[in-house]
Amino acid sequence: MGMLLHPTASRHVRRTLSNVLMSRRERLVSSSDFKNSYLVKNVEKETTFVKGVGLTPDIGLHLMTPDMSIWHKKAEMSRSTSIFQEDPYWAIYWPGGQALARYVLDNPYLVAGKRILDLGCGSGACAIAAAVAGAGGAGNSVTANDVDPVALAAAALNASNNGVEITLLEGDFLGHVDFLSANFDVMLVGDLCFDQDLARRVLSLGSEFVSRGGRVLLGDPGRWVLNSETKDENRLKCVAKYELPTEVVSQNSGLVNGMVYAVGESEIKI
Numbered sequence: 001m002g003m004l005l006h007p008t009a010s011r012h013v014r015r016t017l018s019n020v021l022m023s024r025r026e027r028l029v030s031s032s033d034f035k036n037s038y039l040v041k042n043v044e045k046e047t048t049f050v051k052g053v054g055l056t057p058d059i060g061l062h063l064m065t066p067d068m069s070i071w072h073k074k075a076e077m078s079r080s081t082s083i084f085q086e087d088p089y090w091a092i093y094w095p096g097g098q099a100l101a102r103y104v105l106d107n108p109y110l111v112a113g114k115r116i117l118d119l120g121c122g123s124g125a126c127a128i129a130a131a132v133a134g135a136g137g138a139g140n141s142v143t144a145n146d147v148d149p150v151a152l153a154a155a156a157l158n159a160s161n162n163g164v165e166i167t168l169l170e171g172d173f174l175g176h177v178d179f180l181s182a183n184f185d186v187m188l189v190g191d192l193c194f195d196q197d198l199a200r201r202v203l204s205l206g207s208e209f210v211s212r213g214g215r216v217l218l219g220d221p222g223r224w225v226l227n228s229e230t231k232d233e234n235r236l237k238c239v240a241k242y243e244l245p246t247e248v249v250s251q252n253s254g255l256v257n258g259m260v261y262a263v264g265e266s267e268i269k270i
């Protein structure tokens with residue numbers, strides 16, 4: 001597992017991450033190396049820059065779009081090209097992520113000046129929304145995390161296109177609540193409840209993170225895993241509900257709304 005850090009990451013976060021890296025014998029790669037990397041250049045080359053659509057028309061992202069031939073290819077065929085070897089979740093702006101990014105932009109006080117982690121960042125849209133809304137500062141930066149290094153390349157490229165800087169963190173940190181609560185105040189989770197096992201791990205991490213004083217905001221478009229029982233068990237409070245724009249509905253059959261939930265809070269307080 002590699003680890004990628006932006007040069008503006010605070011010394012504290014760098015030191016903490018370095019300790020994690022050393023303890024797990026992982027690799028530290030500077031983002032300036034990454035910025036000119038094969039991955040970033042390929043994300044740029046093989047995607048379309050999309051702006052002005054969805055719930056956050058103000059944020060532009062490199063995405064796979066219906067006018068690209070790869071959109072219509074079967075998954076196995078799409079994996080034959082260099083950057084689409086794994087399922088390219090990062091190349092889609094998921095409706096749960098759109099709702100969460102919109103909510104963050106509309107409620108900047110929730111993130112301003114805070115240390116933010118965008119868990120399972122994909123394209124990096126929620127991290128970018130947090131940075132645009134004034135998160136970070138005072139030596140802290142907004143951090144985007146994903147298990148897929150291509151997602152981090154896309155997030156880096158997208159951050160730069162939106163005029164913000166973010167820190168990139170690669171790997172699966174769902175079992176590392178000590179590390180996460182020591183380094184972040186708010187965790188943003190965009191559309192990670194599409195899979196039952198992943199949702200169970202994310203919700204368990206979210207509850208523990210909140211019990212240690214953090215805040216977790218989760219965007220979801222009504223995936224079946226988040227039924228009323230799961231919501232009650234994990235104390236999910238719906239804090240916003242958005243109507244998805246027509247083009248988003250047409251690409252996500254059956255989903256018409258994007259919800260934002262706060263984990264373990266009866267109301268959102270400033």
Ligand SMILES: C[S@@+](CC[C@H](N)C(=O)[O-])C[C@H]1O[C@@H](n2cnc3c(N)ncnc32)[C@H](O)[C@@H]1O
Pocket residue numbers: 089090092093094095096097098119120121122123124125126145146147148151171172173174189190191192194198
């Ligand atoms: C459905 S996409 C959502 C992307 C983005 N948050 C959005 O809303 O547009 C899920 C993302 O989570 C990432 N992911 C899956 N399991 C993960 C894990 N254990 N830790 C971090 N990221 C993970 C995937 O690689 C993918 O980019």
